[in-house]
Amino acid sequence: MEFQKNLLEYISQSLMTTGETISVVESVTSGCLQLAFSQMPNASLFYKGGMTAYTLPEKVRLLNIDKVEAEDCDCVSENIAETMALHVAKLFETDWSIATTGYCTPIRNSSYKIFAFFSFAYKGEIILTKKLELHPKTQALNAQLYYTEFILGCFKSEINQALILK
Numbered sequence: 001m002e003f004q005k006n007l008l009e010y011i012s013q014s015l016m017t018t019g020e021t022i023s024v025v026e027s028v029t030s031g032c033l034q035l036a037f038s039q040m041p042n043a044s045l046f047y048k049g050g051m052t053a054y055t056l057p058e059k060v061r062l063l064n065i066d067k068v069e070a071e072d073c074d075c076v077s078e079n080i081a082e083t084m085a086l087h088v089a090k091l092f093e094t095d096w097s098i099a100t101t102g103y104c105t106p107i108r109n110s111s112y113k114i115f116a117f118f119s120f121a122y123k124g125e126i127i128l129t130k131k132l133e134l135h136p137k138t139q140a141l142n143a144q145l146y147y148t149e150f151i152l153g154c155f156k157s158e159i160n161q162a163l164i165l166k
Contacts, residue, residue: 007152008040014159015046015096023092024050025063025084027075028102028116032148048092053084059101063087074109076101081119082126089121097121098151104143106136114143118151120158128158 015022024033034050037043051062056075059065064087065080073080084099102116103109114136119129132150134143 003036003039003152004149007149007156008036010156011152011159012040012042012046014156014163016042018095018159018163020095021046021048021092022096022098023048023088023094024097025088025099026050026052027054027059027084027100028104029100029144029147029151030054032144033098033100033151036148036152048094050092051088059084076103076110076115076117078117078119078129078131081117082121082129085119085121085126086124089124095123098155100147100151102132102147104138104140104147112136114138116143116147118147118154120155122158122162128154130154 024037026033031052037047053059053062056070059075060067060070063084065083081099081101084101085097088099089097098120100116100118103114106112106114115131115133117131120127132147134146
């Protein structure tokens with residue numbers, strides 16, 4: 001699995017320039033973002049770590065997800081992604097965090113659709129949350145890789161904006 005080298009380098013350089021840190025919590029991408037961050041140059045200077053919380057009980061136990069809300073939406077919603085992002089940043093004490101939740105295969109709970117929510121937190125506030133939808137015939141791994149690349153591209157844009165505002 002290979003990620004866009006220039007994208008990884010840009011994110012790495014930007015985080016090192018600002019002296020900021022990042023953590024990741026994943027469900028639907030199941031470690032792909034953590035892998036991407038670990039491949040960045042000098043990752044240990046800004047990437048504090050991540051976790052994969054794949055099931056509802058783990059999201060509730062580890063990430064302060066409300067159990068009733070999680071059961072109502074099968075742990076896949078904008079609010080769940082935002083709560084995950086805010087909590088992982090607290091756990092790892094990072095400036096930035098990224099969270100993902102969704103589906104990479106069409107199942108009954110997803111109305112047979114493939115989609116994901118992702119959220120970015122910066123210094124304790126949600127700065128971006130989006131929903132990505134893919135064709136229902138997309139293969140699971142391709143969906144996970146697409147989500148990962150798209151999220152990294154969006155993260156690059158958010159870093160740009162943060163750098164401009166400094």
